[in-house]
Amino acid sequence: MTISNKLELLALTLVLQAACTTTKLEYDRMTGTAFPQEVMVGADTVNLTLIYLQGNVWLVVDEDDTNIAPLTGPADPADPDQYDYITKAEIETLETANRGVPVGVTERDCGWWIFSGTCREYHVYGIVVDHYRERDNGTRVTSTMGWMYDPTERSAFVSFYKHSVINSDNGKYLRSTAHEIGHAFNMSHCDGDGSETIMNQTGTVGDTYTYEFSSTSLDHLQNHDRDAVWPGLGSRDYDCPHVH
Amino acid sequence: MPTIMQRITAAATIAMVISGCAGPSGMRWPNTDKVSPRSAVEPATVIPAVQLELSIRTEKESYYIGEPIYLVVHLRNTGREAKRVMGQLHPDDGAIAVYVTATDGARGRYAQLANVDNDSTAYRELAGGETIGDIFAIFFDANGWVFREPGIYQLDVTYRTIEQPTVASEVASNSISVTIEETPDGSGKVLVVAGDPASFEAGKFLLWQAGDHLVQGQERLTEIIERYPESVLSNYVRFALGKSLSQPFTDYGLGVIRPADCRMSSVYLRAVKPAQISENAQIQRLIAQYRCNVRLGDKDSAASAIGEVRKLIQNRPEYQALGARLDQMERRE
Numbered sequence: 001m002t003i004s005n006k007l008e009l010l011a012l013t014l015v016l017q018a019a020c021t022t023t024k025l026e027y028d029r030m031t032g033t034a035f036p037q038e039v040m041v042g043a044d045t046v047n048l049t050l051i052y053l054q055g056n057v058w059l060v061v062d063e064d065d066t067n068i069a070p071l072t073g074p075a076d077p078a079d080p081d082q083y084d085y086i087t088k089a090e091i092e093t094l095e096t097a098n099r100g101v102p103v104g105v106t107e108r109d110c111g112w113w114i115f116s117g118t119c120r121e122y123h124v125y126g127i128v129v130d131h132y133r134e135r136d137n138g139t140r141v142t143s144t145m146g147w148m149y150d151p152t153e154r155s156a157f158v159s160f161y162k163h164s165v166i167n168s169d170n171g172k173y174l175r176s177t178a179h180e181i182g183h184a185f186n187m188s189h190c191d192g193d194g195s196e197t198i199m200n201q202t203g204t205v206g207d208t209y210t211y212e213f214s215s216t217s218l219d220h221l222q223n224h225d226r227d228a229v230w231p232g233l234g235s236r237d238y239d240c241p242h243v244h
Numbered sequence: 245m246p247t248i249m250q251r252i253t254a255a256a257t258i259a260m261v262i263s264g265c266a267g268p269s270g271m272r273w274p275n276t277d278k279v280s281p282r283s284a285v286e287p288a289t290v291i292p293a294v295q296l297e298l299s300i301r302t303e304k305e306s307y308y309i310g311e312p313i314y315l316v317v318h319l320r321n322t323g324r325e326a327k328r329v330m331g332q333l334h335p336d337d338g339a340i341a342v343y344v345t346a347t348d349g350a351r352g353r354y355a356q357l358a359n360v361d362n363d364s365t366a367y368r369e370l371a372g373g374e375t376i377g378d379i380f381a382i383f384f385d386a387n388g389w390v391f392r393e394p395g396i397y398q399l400d401v402t403y404r405t406i407e408q409p410t411v412a413s414e415v416a417s418n419s420i421s422v423t424i425e426e427t428p429d430g431s432g433k434v435l436v437v438a439g440d441p442a443s444f445e446a447g448k449f450l451l452w453q454a455g456d457h458l459v460q461g462q463e464r465l466t467e468i469i470e471r472y473p474e475s476v477l478s479n480y481v482r483f484a485l486g487k488s489l490s491q492p493f494t495d496y497g498l499g500v501i502r503p504a505d506c507r508m509s510s511v512y513l514r515a516v517k518p519a520q521i522s523e524n525a526q527i528q529r530l531i532a533q534y535r536c537n538v539r540l541g542d543k544d545s546a547a548s549a550i551g552e553v554r555k556l557i558q559n560r561p562e563y564q565a566l567g568a569r570l571d572q573m574e575r576r577e
Contacts, residue, residue: 006281007266024463052361055547071494073501078538078576082492088357089448089455096457097496135334136381136452137528139565143366147358151386165363176361183359189338194288195409201338202408203364212284219281235387238353240343 007162020110020119023231024059025181026101028065029128033065033161036174046211051178051198055221056212057185065098084162085134089125095156099125101156104232122230124184125156126177132162144206145176145202148183151236157184165202175209178204182217184231190240191217216240264390287293288406293413294321295372298403303522306423309391309432313383313422314524315342316550316562319403324372332565333378338359341402342382342484347395355386357451367405379524384447391424391434431472435464450480453487453528457497479520483529486512491534506536509572527556527563531570544568 024180025048029035038047052059073081101123110119133144145166157180159166159173167174178198182191192200196216213221220229220242227233228244237244297320307313317333317340330339335356341390346448370376382399383390391397396422404414426432437443445461455461465481489509493502513533518526531550537546553570557563 047523062368068430068496071496071499073492073494076492076539077512078535078573080576083494086494087452087454089452089457090496092455092492093457093496093498097499135504136454137379137566138531140567141332143332144364145361145363149358149361151355151357151359163363179361180359189359190290190404190412193285193410194406194412196287197285200365200406201360201362203362203366206364209520215281215284216287218279218284222281236355236359238355 017209020231021122022060022115022120023052023122023124023127024101025059025060025061025124026099027063027126027128028068028098030068030070030130030161031066032070032130033128033167035066035128035167036159036177037170039171039174041211046174048174048178048181051211052181052221053184057221059181064100068094068098068127078200084132085140086129086131086160087134088136088149091129094127094129094158095125095150098127099156101125102232103153105230122232123155124181124231126158126181127156130160130161132160143203145172146180148180151183153232154184154186154234154236155232157181158191172202172209175205175211178211182213183236185221186228186234186237186242186244187213187220188238188240188242191220216242246343260262288410288412290404292404293407293415295321295325295327296329296403296413296415297322298401300330300399300400300401300417300420302420302422303524305421306425307391308427308476309394310389310427310435311383311432312480312522312525313382313391314379314522315382315399315401316377316379317401317403317417318375318377318561319370320375320464321370321372321565326369326372328367328407329370330362330366330403331375331376332362332366333376333403334380337362337366339403339405340378341404343400343402344380344390345384345400346393346396347397354382357386375561376564378565379519381451384451388438388444389447391422392436392438394424394426396421396423414416415436425478427472427475429472429475431468431475431477434471435468435477445528449488453484453489454491454493454503456493456495464532476520482512482516483521485512486516487528487532497571504536504539506539509536523556527553527566530556534573 038045049059106121107118133141145163148157150156180197187199193214196210299318301316333340336358337360345351400419401417407413442460442464446456446464449455449458449461468481469478486509489505530553534546534549
């Protein structure tokens, strides 16, 4: 790390501490699954926190419950793999049972040296399930890596660990997770550059992905109205350019 | 004034960050300059799609408030050469955007309840002349009931996907209108109530035809059946409750899997008047009956139900995925 880098980091840290705004990801997973791990890009380590630091967002990842047992029932001869799939309704119950952090923002007084004010912590909930996705009409999908399933408040997402890429390609798994968190920050697929950046769907980027945001995504994260950016505050925007 | 401990903590934090030992980032990343909106890559350019035709329709033109509305979407390759398309046309999957324009001209996008990240297998080649399709509910979304007031609503859809790096192509559908009316018996006003959590849950349950945890919603739906047994809405409620009970529900809130209750499911589903529900709901109702007949070992009734479904979905692109699922279910019967 160069002196210049350290000074930049220090400046950024001071700005973030002064703003005193963080987003906490409460991250749970089922037994038999794993969280996405850090990857190396050249000589650099990349993880979810660093990816979001590009947008001046301090994402604190709290790997919380790692031992949620998938429920299974008696085998149904007519549908022997039914417990390999999970519906939106069932995922809602998972969140209800396991989410510890509130939806939205928590505030606290934060006296800090010469600074005195209110610190804000926004919240996202993520869970890795040992399932595939089942659609509302009962059809079953094995191409889905993850989804943000609570667009009402933009507060929660899920990764499907039975997906063959999620459980075998950590680099894409990390990318997909950053993508879903992006929806919680109100970013859209049309933010993507159609080639490499995070808000493209994984099927779009193939093997040539980066862990970078497009200009539209960065502008949104860095400059747009806070209520339209931070998770847990409001419904989704879907269009580009962002209309809020 | 800060305390001594606060000063020490602050000083230690700064020292650790400068030394590179701590902080939110162990090292700065990325090392390129792509961290500002000005220097980052631009979003994909959007161009009109060629040799693709998008069409939409609903089963009928007039609905009651609270009545489930399903939209059929077809995507056709009008050319001779195959095109790479997103094979899943549900709004959840990201390629389809549904727009609803109310009587007063307010136009909003249907806010589906999930945003999906799909892998490359979600894409497929669409041969020249070939049509794919899907059918999905549009009466309820992340913001609640979509059609809350009587009036005439315009619907249109766009399909957008990446055909080549940095270029997205988009095609718009025809525009159609649906008329929303008050229910003659007032049941719609009991079901669709803005800002009411029970009404919100009831909408979700009708959308999913599942969700044991939506207790308030199910109570509201049961109230509809009890107070307005002859209402069109009551038929949809019976369908939703019956379908829900035809399959197990994994409830992590309670830590149990509620098994299928085919007896109660049958009570609800048999009370549905097929002529008063949409064809899509009728198909789902027959599949629910099929499931229970298989579980109960009633092969003749199961064959009858699945035979009816096969007739209804034959040669209809919007039911292609469902047909494949039925093949799978029948193989395992």
